[in-house]
Amino acid sequence: MFIDPQTAPGFKRSIFNALVAPRPIGWISSLSAGGKANLAPFSQFNLVSTSPPVVMFACNTPEDRAEKDTVANVRATGEFVVNLVSWDLLQAMNATSAPLPHGVDEFEHARVVKEMSVMVKPPRVAASPANLECRVIKIVQIEPEFPGETASTVVFGRVVGLHMKDEFIDAEGRFDTFKARPVTRLGGLQYGALGEVIEVASAFRKRQ
């Protein structure tokens, strides 16, 4: 089957979520200009680069407002925190995706405990195995081109501080991703956990 997403009648854009999966979830905490905390999950999220250390997340245009609270907040304050969603935090993470009015604190709504950040003002999720404190470096607007499309806002942040709970650091000082049990997003309402993990000898060689 081949589909031209620009012209196919009744094409459902949500199919992209099933095709590009599993996706990590960036659980983004931010502060409004007035200092109210906000927390929301984004699976259009990833690490872009390790040097400089940069992450991104993308927001769709909501139907009821010009932009989602997270985007409005990071525009206003230039800061956010990425909180790792471990399996035990799945329900709380999902609860924070509710479309609550601007200024309502999803930490309180989902009973998620806050902890102070070090380099940025937004609080972080105390129970997350890891948190990345970020400073916004670029916000890119992707404009719609075809009927039925809406704009998307991509936020890039430089990691300026990272927290890892000691229990997830192994004997060699590496972060044990498997032990942290990160939740991943598939298509529809599906989530996935990590399956089998293997190590493969690197084929990458630096030129002499």
Ligand SMILES: Cc1cc2nc3c(=O)[nH]c(=O)nc-3n(C[C@H](O)[C@H](O)[C@H](O)COP(=O)(O)O)c2cc1C
């Ligand atoms: C697992 C999960 C992943 C999500 N990923 C995205 C995403 O990548 N982009 C997006 O715009 N919304 C995404 N959403 C929906 C937002 O979390 C939701 O619109 C939320 O209310 C936004 O909050 P805010 O207005 O406080 O920023 C996701 C929801 C869930 C449950």
